[in-house]
Amino acid sequence: MTLVAESRETSLSALLRSGSQAEHTAAEGSTFMSELLAGRIDGAGYAHFLGLLRRVYEALETTAAELAHDPVASAVVDPSIERLAAIDADLDHWGRVTVDSPATDAYVARIRASAAWGGLFVAHHYTRYLGDLSGGQAIGRIIGREFGLDGGVGTAFYSFENVPKPKLYKDAYRARLDALPLDDAGRLRVLDEVKAVFALNGGLFAEMTTHLDRYTR
Numbered sequence: 369m370t371l372v373a374e375s376r377e378t379s380l381s382a383l384l385r386s387g388s389q390a391e392h393t394a395a396e397g398s399t400f401m402s403e404l405l406a407g408r409i410d411g412a413g414y415a416h417f418l419g420l421l422r423r424v425y426e427a428l429e430t431t432a433a434e435l436a437h438d439p440v441a442s443a444v445v446d447p448s449i450e451r452l453a454a455i456d457a458d459l460d461h462w463g464r465v466t467v468d469s470p471a472t473d474a475y476v477a478r479i480r481a482s483a484a485w486g487g488l489f490v491a492h493h494y495t496r497y498l499g500d501l502s503g504g505q506a507i508g509r510i511i512g513r514e515f516g517l518d519g520g521v522g523t524a525f526y527s528f529e530n531v532p533k534p535k536l537y538k539d540a541y542r543a544r545l546d547a548l549p550l551d552d553a554g555r556l557r558v559l560d561e562v563k564a565v566f567a568l569n570g571g572l573f574a575e576m577t578t579h580l581d582r583y584t585r
């Protein structure tokens with residue numbers, strides 16, 4: 369089935385999920401994520417990575433506030449799942465570093481540009497927060513184990529205090545996506561942006577990979 373035909377027959381949530389499967393697999397297999405989850409990156413490397421993510425979430429959450437009443441973006445915007453405070457709590461543990469990151473600059477610019485249409489912002493929101501509420505839950509546990517952390521110190525980023533049951537939250541999130549009044553072109557535009565967001569995350573991982581020699585343990 370062509371993508372256009374598929375977009376007519378499936379819900380937006382299913383389209384985004386199936387349409388970005390290849391990109392997801394690539395992200396999962398990235399060298400940086402593999403090394404991190406294998407426990408081969410040291411604390412300084414993780415602090416560097418988290419510092420980059422801080423800039424990403426700052427842009428996401430600033431843009432979300434601007435679009436809180438946008439008819440499309442408001443389907444996903446939810447201050448109760450914001451991550452900036454959790455990232456800051458984690459950085460208190462790992463330490464703050466300021467590093468040049470062209471990959472983060474490009475990602476942040478794309479998030480800011482997504483304010484032009486709520487559907488583009490939905491793509492940014494979906495790709496990060498639904499990922500954090502999915503694979504991110506396991507990733508947080510692995511990082512806690514590999515770094516020998518206790519009691520959630522340093523891994524607040526993965527812990528959604530206001531979401532006791534991620535599955536229920538994700539089901540409701542998908543229902544809100546599916547209720548969006550988007551035509552085929554709009555749905556495909558959201559999917560294209562999701563793929564672009566995966567690529568931007570891949571760019572961030574690739575950039576981290578160039579620093580691996582400094583951070584290997």
Ligand code: HEM
Nearest residue numbers: 381384385395396401494495496498499502503504566569
């Ligand atoms: C090692 C890295 C990763 C692992 C192990 C992982 C694992 C997973 C798993 C197990 C799911 C749940 C699939 C399901 O419910 O059937 C998931 C969903 C998801 N992941 Fe990842 N993931 C990783 C990286 C990423 C990255 C880097 C992103 C994006 C920045 C991402 C975005 C998503 C999204 C958006 C979903 C939800 C898909 C949907 O149900 O619509 N993941 N991931």
